[in-house]
Amino acid sequence: MLEVKELGLPGVLEIKPKKFGDHRGFFSETYNASKLLEHKIDLTFVQDNQSYSASRGTVRGLHFQIPPHGQDKLVRVIKGSIFDVAVDIRKGSPTFGQWVGLTLSADEWNQILVPKGYAHGFMTLEDHTEVIYKVTDYYAADCDRSIRYNDPAIGISWPELGGGYELSEKDQRAPLLNETDTGFSF
Numbered sequence: 001m002l003e004v005k006e007l008g009l010p011g012v013l014e015i016k017p018k019k020f021g022d023h024r025g026f027f028s029e030t031y032n033a034s035k036l037l038e039h040k041i042d043l044t045f046v047q048d049n050q051s052y053s054a055s056r057g058t059v060r061g062l063h064f065q066i067p068p069h070g071q072d073k074l075v076r077v078i079k080g081s082i083f084d085v086a087v088d089i090r091k092g093s094p095t096f097g098q099w100v101g102l103t104l105s106a107d108e109w110n111q112i113l114v115p116k117g118y119a120h121g122f123m124t125l126e127d128h129t130e131v132i133y134k135v136t137d138y139y140a141a142d143c144d145r146s147i148r149y150n151d152p153a154i155g156i157s158w159p160e161l162g163g164g165y166e167l168s169e170k171d172q173r174a175p176l177l178n179e180t181d182t183g184f185s186f
């Protein structure tokens with residue numbers, strides 16, 4: 001049984017698989033193509049990624065791959081928690097530059113589906129947070145793009161954690177959305 005909820009931008013969904021708990025612990029089908037298909041989610045994932053962030057307040061993103069290597073992403077947290085964000089980067093879209101965000105956590109056991117045509121990023125809310133995600137195309141370094149996480153034109157309300165944020169060099173110097181040809185059109 002799969003709970004699927006729209007998050008307010010086309011195709012961006014919260015997905016929550018069932019967790020079977022007993023005295024030993026729990027079991028969960030974290031990915032089941034046929035159950036996703038029942039919710040008209042017909043995607044073929046080809047690569048699994050995992051990232052570990054040591055510190056609370058680590059920001060990864062906003063990232064996306066331009067066509068022809070755009071990636072749909074199914075993201076979940078197996079340790080800790082993150083504030084996860086998707087931004088519509090499809091030129092001509094009525095919701096271009098708009099964002100949705102939600103907290104993903106190992107406790108909540110929820111996932112987010114971020115379709116291609118959206119930039120993706122997250123901020124960790126706890127130390128030692130581990131994120132796992134499935135993608136529908138292989139990593140293509142020459143198609144890898146970034147947009148500044150705090151671009152005022154997007155205006156993401158990142159959680160105030162009372163300290164600085166931890167970012168990669170690449171993310172610190174990422175261009176603004178209006179400086180970026182995202183390659184996606186509505």
Ligand SMILES: Cc1cn([C@H]2C[C@H](O)[C@@H](COP(=O)(O)OP(=O)(O)O[C@H]3O[C@H](C)C(=O)[C@H](O)[C@H]3O)O2)c(=O)[nH]c1=O
Binds near residue numbers: 064138
């Ligand atoms: C994404 C990726 C990266 N790499 C190599 C390239 C770099 O040498 C190293 C770290 O890459 P990066 O700094 O881009 O990793 P993150 O900042 O965690 O980026 C990811 O996090 C945000 C939230 C995303 O949505 C993307 O999936 C992805 O860009 O791993 C690979 O070898 N394969 C890959 O698929």
